[in-house]
Amino acid sequence: EDEKQKYIKGKKLGEGTYANVYLGHLRDSPSTLVAIKKIKVQKEYTEGMAPDAIRELKHLQELSHPNIISLLSVFSSKDQNLNLVLEFLPLGDLEMLIKDVDGVRYGAADIKAWMGMLTRAIWFCHENFVLHRDIKPNNLLIAADGEVKLADFGLARSFSDPYRVMTSNVITRWYRPPELLFGAKHYSGAVDIWSVGLVFAELVIRTPYMAGDTEVHQVNLICQAIGTPNEDNWPGVSKLPEYTVPEPPNPIRGRDHYLGTFGTAGPEGVDLLMKTLILDPRKRITAREMLEHKWWSSDPKPTRKEELPKKS
Numbered sequence: 001e002d003e004k005q006k007y008i009k010g011k012k013l014g015e016g017t018y019a020n021v022y023l024g025h026l027r028d029s030p031s032t033l034v035a036i037k038k039i040k041v042q043k044e045y046t047e048g049m050a051p052d053a054i055r056e057l058k059h060l061q062e063l064s065h066p067n068i069i070s071l072l073s074v075f076s077s078k079d080q081n082l083n084l085v086l087e088f089l090p091l092g093d094l095e096m097l098i099k100d101v102d103g104v105r106y107g108a109a110d111i112k113a114w115m116g117m118l119t120r121a122i123w124f125c126h127e128n129f130v131l132h133r134d135i136k137p138n139n140l141l142i143a144a145d146g147e148v149k150l151a152d153f154g155l156a157r158s159f160s161d162p163y164r165v166m167t168s169n170v171i172t173r174w175y176r177p178p179e180l181l182f183g184a185k186h187y188s189g190a191v192d193i194w195s196v197g198l199v200f201a202e203l204v205i206r207t208p209y210m211a212g213d214t215e216v217h218q219v220n221l222i223c224q225a226i227g228t229p230n231e232d233n234w235p236g237v238s239k240l241p242e243y244t245v246p247e248p249p250n251p252i253r254g255r256d257h258y259l260g261t262f263g264t265a266g267p268e269g270v271d272l273l274m275k276t277l278i279l280d281p282r283k284r285i286t287a288r289e290m291l292e293h294k295w296w297s298s299d300p301k302p303t304r305k306e307e308l309p310k311k312s
C-alpha cells in the first residue's frame with residue numbers, strides 16, 4: 001500500500017493500446033529513473049483489476065531474467081487504476097532500429113546477438129509455462145548496456161493447463177501464426193516461435209516479411225511466402241474452425257527460396273529461420289531446440305552487447 005509513496009511520477013512518455021506510460025523516479029533517490037505504466041482499466045471490470053493487468057503482473061513478477069523487462073513494483077492509484085513500475089529503458093526498441101535504414105547499420109553478427117537475447121527470453125518464458133503472445137520488434141526494448149528486453153506482457157498467460165480453451169484473437173496480425181488465424185483454441189509455445197521467426201526475418205530484410213491488411217490477407221501471404229497448409233503438411237489443419245486457403249495451392253517453399261531472400265543470415269541462419277516458420281505447430285522448432293542450433297556457434301560470432309548498434 002505504501003509502494004506508490006516510493007515513486008514520483010513525471011512527464012508522460014507515451015501512450016499504448018491499454019496504458020499510458022510516464023517517467024518516474026525513486027523519491028529517496030531521484031537519479032533512479034523508472035517507467036510507470038498506468039493501465040487503462042476497462043469499465044466492465046470495476047470491482048477489481050482488469051484481468052489483462054493482473055496477468056501482466058503475475059507473469060512479470062515471477063519472471064526474472066536479463067532479457068525480460070523487470071517489474072519493480074505494482075500499486076493501484078486512487079482512481080482504481082493499476083500502476084506498474086518497470087525498468088526505465090529509454091533507448092527505444094528493435095522496430096526503431098530496423099526502420100532507420102539510413103541511420104542504423106547492422107549486420108549478421110548483430111542480428112545473431114539480438115536473436116540470441118530474444119530466444120533466451122522466450123525459452124525462459126516457456127520453461128516457466130508462460131506464453132508471451134505478442135512478440136514483435138516494438139515489444140523488444142533496448143537497455144543502456146545493449147541488452148534487448150522482452151516487454152509488454154499484457155497478453156501473457158500461463159499455459160500450465162493445456163486443455164483450457166484460449167482466445168485466438170491474440171498476437172499482432174503480422175506476427176500471428178497460421179494456427180491462430182485458423183481459429184485454434186488449444187495452442188502452445190509454438191505461437192511465440194512463429195513470431196520469433198518473423199522478427200528474425202524482419203531483422204534480415206528490414207521490412208515486415210508478411211504485412212497483411214486483414215486476417216484473410218495474412219493467410220494469403222503465409223500461403224505465398226511459406227506454402228499452403230493442407231492435410232499432408234499439417235494433419236488436422238482442415239478441421240480447424242476457420243480453415244480456408246486460397247486457390248490454387250502453393251507447394252512448401254524449399255531451402256533455395258529462403259537462401260535467396262535471407263542469404264545474408266548464412267546457411268545455418270536460414271536453416272534456423274525455416275524451422276521457426278514451419279506451418280504445423282507440432283513440427284515447429286521449440287525455444288529449447290533453437291538454443292541448441294548450430295547457427296549460434298558458427299561464424300560470425302554474435303556481437304557483444306556493448307558493441308551493438310544503437311539508435312542515432
Ligand code: ADP
Pocket residue numbers: 013014015016017018019020021035086087088089090138139141152
Ligand atoms: P506500445 O507497446 O503500444 O508502444 P506501451 O504501453 O508498451 O505501448 O508503451 C507506450 C510507449 O511508452 C512506448 O512506445 C515507449 O515510448 C514508452 N515506454 C514503454 N515502456 C517503457 C519503458 N520501460 N521505459 C521507457 N519508455 C517506455
